[in-house]
Amino acid sequence: MNSLIKLELMRALRNRRFLFFSVIYPSIIFLLVSNQNGTNGKVDGTGLTVAAYVMVSMASFGALTAVLMGNSERIVKEREGGWVRQLRLTTLPGRGYVLAKTASAAVVSLPSIVVVFLVAALVKDVRLDAWQWFALTGAIWAGSLVFAALGVAIGYLASGDAVRPITMIIYFGLSILGGLWFPSSSFPTWLQNIAKWLPTHAYAALGRSIEQSQAPHTQDIAILVAFFLIFAGGAAWLYRKDTLKA
Template sequence: MNTLIKLEILRTLRNKKFMFFSVLYPAMLYLVFTASVKGDETIGDSKLTFPVLYMVSMASFGALTSVLIGNAERIAKEREKGWVRQLRLTSLPGHGYVMSKMTSASVVSLPAIVAVFLVAAVSKGVRLDAWQWASLLGVIWAGSLVFAALGVAIGYTATGDAVRPLAMAVYFLLAALGGLWFPASQFPQWLRNIVEYVPTHAYAGLGQAIERGDAPGAKDLVILFFYLVLFAGVAAWMYRKDTHKS
C-alpha cells in the first residue's frame, strides 16, 4: 500500500495543470475577494476580520479542490483503462486501495493550504501565534480526508466522461453551502440552520475556532467524523460492487 501511495503522489505532482489549479487558484481567489475589504472590520458574530476569516475558507477550498475533483477523475479514468482491474490481481486488499487514494490525495493538499497562508500573511498582514498556524495546518489537512473519501466514492459512481460534471456539481455545492466563498453568517436564518450540518461548514468551523484562539467545537468534530465514516463506507461498498462487475 505504501508503494501505491508514493506512486499516486508522484503522478499528481507531475500533473502541472492540476497542481496549478488546485494550488494557485484558491490563493488567487483570496487576493481577489480581499482586495477591497478593510482589514479591521469583523464579520457577523465570528469576531474575525474578513482577511482572517477568508484565509481559512480559501485554504479549506484549496484542500477540497485537491482531494475531491482530482481523486474522482483519476479513479474513473483508471477504471476505464483497466488499471484498477490490474491492481486486483495483486495482494492489495480493497480497503488498502481506498486508503491509498485518500492518503495520497490529502498529502497533495498541503501545498494548496500553505499557499493561501503565505498569501494571507504577505498581502494582508494576517498574524497568528505559532500554535495557531500549526494547528490550522494540521486541522485543515486532516479534515481533507473526509472529502478525499468522497472523491473515491464519486470516482466509482460515474464513468470517465460523466465524472467531471458530477464532481464539479458536488464541489461547487459543498463550497457554496459551507460558506467557503461567502461567510455563512450572511445567509438567511433558515439556510444557516441547514448548512450547520454540511461537512464543509463544519470543516471551516474548525479553523475559525482556532483563529479565535478557541478549541475546535465538538459538534463540528462529530459532524466531520460522521461524514468520514459515511463517505469511506460508501467508497468501500462501491469498490466491492465494482469488483463483482469485473
C-alpha cells in the same frame, strides 16, 4: 499500499494543471475576495478580520479542490483504462485501495493550505501565534481526508462522461452552502439550518475556532467524523461492487 501512495503522489505532482488549480488558484481567489471586502474590516459575529476569515475559507477550499477534483476524475480514468483491474490481481484489499487514494490526495492538499497561509501573512499581514499556524495547518489538512474519501466514492459511482459534472455540482455546492465563499451568517435562516450540518461548514469552523483561540465545537468534529465514515465506507463498498462487475 505504500508503493501505491508513492505512485499516486508522483502522478499528481507531474500534473501541472492540477497543481495550478489546487495550489495557486485558491491563493488568487483569496486576494481577490479579501481586496473586494476590505482587509481590515471585521466579519460580523466572529471578531475576525476579513483577511483572517477568508484565509481559512480559501485554505479549506484549496484542500477541497486538491482531494475531491483530483481523486474522482483520476479514478474513473483508471477504471476505464484497466489499471484498477490490474490492481485487483494483486493482494491489495479494497480498504487498502481506498486508504491509499485518500492518503495520497491528502498529502497533495498540504501545499495548497501552506501557500494560502504564506500569501495571507506576507501580502495581507495576517498575524497569528505560532501554535495557531501549526494547529490551523493540522486541522485543515486532517479535515481534507473527509473529502478525499468522497472523491474516491464519486470516482466509483460515476461514469466517464458524468464524473466531471457530478463532481463540479458537489464541489461548488459544498463550497458555497458550507460558507467557504460567503459567510453562512448571510444566508436565510432556513439555509443556515441546513448549512450547519454540512461537512464543509464544520471543516471551516475548525479553523476559525483556532483563529479565535477557542476549542473546536464537539458538533463540528462529530460531523466530520461521521461524514468520513460514510464516505470511506461508501467508497469501499463501491470498490467491491465494481469488482463483482469486472
